[in-house]
Amino acid sequence: MKIKTDNFYCRNCNRVTNHKILFSKKIGKNHTYDGDDEISWSEEYSTIECLGCDTVAFAKVYSDQTMIEYMGGEDFRYYDSIDIYPPYLENGNIIKHKEYIPLEINTIYNETILSLKVKANILAAAGFRAIIEATCNNLKLEDQNLKNRINSLADNGHISRNEADRLHSIRFLGNGALHEIEKPAYNKLLIVLEIVNHLLSNLYINDIIVRKSLNTMIKSEDDFYSLVILKLQNQILNKVITLKELLGKDDERIEKSDLHKYEINLYKAIKNNEFNFLKFEKDGEKQTKHYKIVKIPEKYHSSNFKP
Numbered sequence: 001m002k003i004k005t006d007n008f009y010c011r012n013c014n015r016v017t018n019h020k021i022l023f024s025k026k027i028g029k030n031h032t033y034d035g036d037d038e039i040s041w042s043e044e045y046s047t048i049e050c051l052g053c054d055t056v057a058f059a060k061v062y063s064d065q066t067m068i069e070y071m072g073g074e075d076f077r078y079y080d081s082i083d084i085y086p087p088y089l090e091n092g093n094i095i096k097h098k099e100y101i102p103l104e105i106n107t108i109y110n111e112t113i114l115s116l117k118v119k120a121n122i123l124a125a126a127g128f129r130a131i132i133e134a135t136c137n138n139l140k141l142e143d144q145n146l147k148n149r150i151n152s153l154a155d156n157g158h159i160s161r162n163e164a165d166r167l168h169s170i171r172f173l174g175n176g177a178l179h180e181i182e183k184p185a186y187n188k189l190l191i192v193l194e195i196v197n198h199l200l201s202n203l204y205i206n207d208i209i210v211r212k213s214l215n216t217m218i219k220s221e222d223d224f225y226s227l228v229i230l231k232l233q234n235q236i237l238n239k240v241i242t243l244k245e246l247l248g249k250d251d252e253r254i255e256k257s258d259l260h261k262y263e264i265n266l267y268k269a270i271k272n273n274e275f276n277f278l279k280f281e282k283d284g285e286k287q288t289k290h291y292k293i294v295k296i297p298e299k300y301h302s303s304n305f306k307p
Contacts, residue, residue, distance in 0.1 A: 008059060008084060010055055011055065011057065011088035011089075018052070026043070026044040041063065042062070044059075058084070059082060062080065093194070095109070101200055105204075108127060108131050109131055111127060121177075125176070125177035125192070129175070132167055139156075139158060141156075150164050150167045158203060217255075221265060237295075243263055278294065
């Protein structure tokens with residue numbers, strides 16, 4: 001048996017590429033069955049390196065005389081069984097920024113991906129179902145029935161109805177794997193992987209990435225104080241300023257009703273010495289409130305302020 005240098009999948013290039021053999025060890029034996037039939041087999045273990053990206057892997061190539069593929073008529077050919085280590089995910093995409101996914105969900109996701117890599121399709125199907133269960137747990141959906149929990153995801157605005165229907169498809173696939181021991185096709189699991197990636201990205205990842213790169217609407221008091229502290233870092237000590245002047249263009253990121261509520265609470269926090277960067281300068285029901293900057297926050301100051 002000869003190892004072909006163009007017959008290995010590179011996990012970094014995500015395709016079959018030419019490799020060079022760094023080291024190879026071949027073993028083989030003849031084995032006799034029932035004193036009559038004899039079968040010969042061989043295994044070759046090789047350390048391989050992709051000629052495109054230099055990624056190193058380990059290949060096990062096995063063959064025996066029973067591994068015959070008939071091509072039609074009397075034509076046939078022998079074939080090899082090739083295993084590559086570390087195992088790779090063929091034709092699928094692992095979600096980016098997994099670090100933002102809650103730990104209990106991330107753990108199940110990683111084990112499910114490993115099942116996909118080694119073609120343990122039943123375990124992978126069960127894993128995808130478990131990811132949905134863990135997501136419902138994380139979002140405090142307490143119904144014990146997964147069908148109802150998926151519907152609750154849509155009812156509570158976490159996902160759309162169309163997305164809920166897709167999750168039900170995963171539920172059916174997982175139930176078949178767990179209860180009927182039905183092995184789903186690998187290509188179906190790749191579709192499920194994309195659905196799960198979309199779900200987790202929308203729930204846990206996209207908003208974080210957007211907030212780090214783009215201006216978003218301020219929808220919580222914590223975000224409001226984070227913005228105020230950020231703005232104060234670029235101001236001058238002892239300057240008297242209105243909240244609108246301090247926020248500048250970023251005031252459009254806050255609904256007027258929310259801004260009014262946030263400023264009332266800001267005033268209370270200043271009055272109670274819970275927010276020591278500003279001092280209240282001027283008051284009056286029909287006058288604009290002015291604040292004196294008495295302290296400039298450090299650049300590393302925590303943005304998560306809760307008066």
